[in-house]
Amino acid sequence: MSSGPPGLTQEQKAFYQSNGYVLCQGMFTRQEAAALRREAHELAQRLTQFRNIEVVWTTVRQTNTVVQHCHDVQFYSAVFTRLLVDARFTAAAQSILGPNVQLHHTKIFIKPPEKGAPFPMHQDYPYFPHQNDSMIAAIIHFDDAPLEKGCVRVIPGSHKLGPLQAAAADHSLPHDKYPIEKATPCPAEAGDVLFFSYLTIHGSGMNTSGEARTTLLVQMRDPLDPPLSHEHKSRGQGMMLAGVDPSCCTTKVIEESADQSPVANQPR
Numbered sequence: 001m002s003s004g005p006p007g008l009t010q011e012q013k014a015f016y017q018s019n020g021y022v023l024c025q026g027m028f029t030r031q032e033a034a035a036l037r038r039e040a041h042e043l044a045q046r047l048t049q050f051r052n053i054e055v056v057w058t059t060v061r062q063t064n065t066v067v068q069h070c071h072d073v074q075f076y077s078a079v080f081t082r083l084l085v086d087a088r089f090t091a092a093a094q095s096i097l098g099p100n101v102q103l104h105h106t107k108i109f110i111k112p113p114e115k116g117a118p119f120p121m122h123q124d125y126p127y128f129p130h131q132n133d134s135m136i137a138a139i140i141h142f143d144d145a146p147l148e149k150g151c152v153r154v155i156p157g158s159h160k161l162g163p164l165q166a167a168a169a170d171h172s173l174p175h176d177k178y179p180i181e182k183a184t185p186c187p188a189e190a191g192d193v194l195f196f197s198y199l200t201i202h203g204s205g206m207n208t209s210g211e212a213r214t215t216l217l218v219q220m221r222d223p224l225d226p227p228l229s230h231e232h233k234s235r236g237q238g239m240m241l242a243g244v245d246p247s248c249c250t251t252k253v254i255e256e257s258a259d260q261s262p263v264a265n266q267p268r
């Protein structure tokens, strides 16, 4: 019987534990990444026929930059559904989270050429705080993300600081205290995946290059780590990407809402 992809090496795990992030190089081939990139850009084109998909953080609005985004992309293309349960990806997530990996949400970001918006330094914690802080992000790179394309920057070890006081309504941290220029750049190539804790302080620079930067961010948690607030609900939240939900919590929520229906407990 095949044992499947190995996940992170001991060295990568140790790096993640002490730094709060780790870059897994070459998880996907350049060809796979190119196909995913095409899918992401075709999705963005389809979506723009229906709605504006350009956003920018309030704290960087004066920069005249934008980022195209779409949440919960697995509801728009089956290619992304398959990517979420790719064993190479889930094995790496299991190396950090343990055997059970539960989806919180996904989002594609396309930073357009020359005017791709920066992300101010922030922790993801305040958007969706959880009791045990198991939440991690994985940024799957569909094309190369060197410094000039606005690669992600992190403050190594900052996941050990706990939740910090944000400076603005958009939850960004004060620039004078956490200058992005001093953060460690994480340049990546197509097919690389960057994992980091939701407590790790991170941001990213502007895309000043002539090519878009295209990524998929997947936010995941241990299913036994309860949310502290009921904000940031997403379609598909609670889907198991690996292992099981020992609490059967997702099923319970479905049962509770079904109970309120006049046809509850009817065969369907």
Ligand SMILES: O=C(O)CCC(=O)C(=O)O
Binding pocket: 109, 119, 124, 139, 150, 151, 152, 202, 203, 204, 215, 217
């Ligand atoms: O994709 C990026 O450059 C950063 C994304 C990010 O920081 C976030 O969504 O929290």
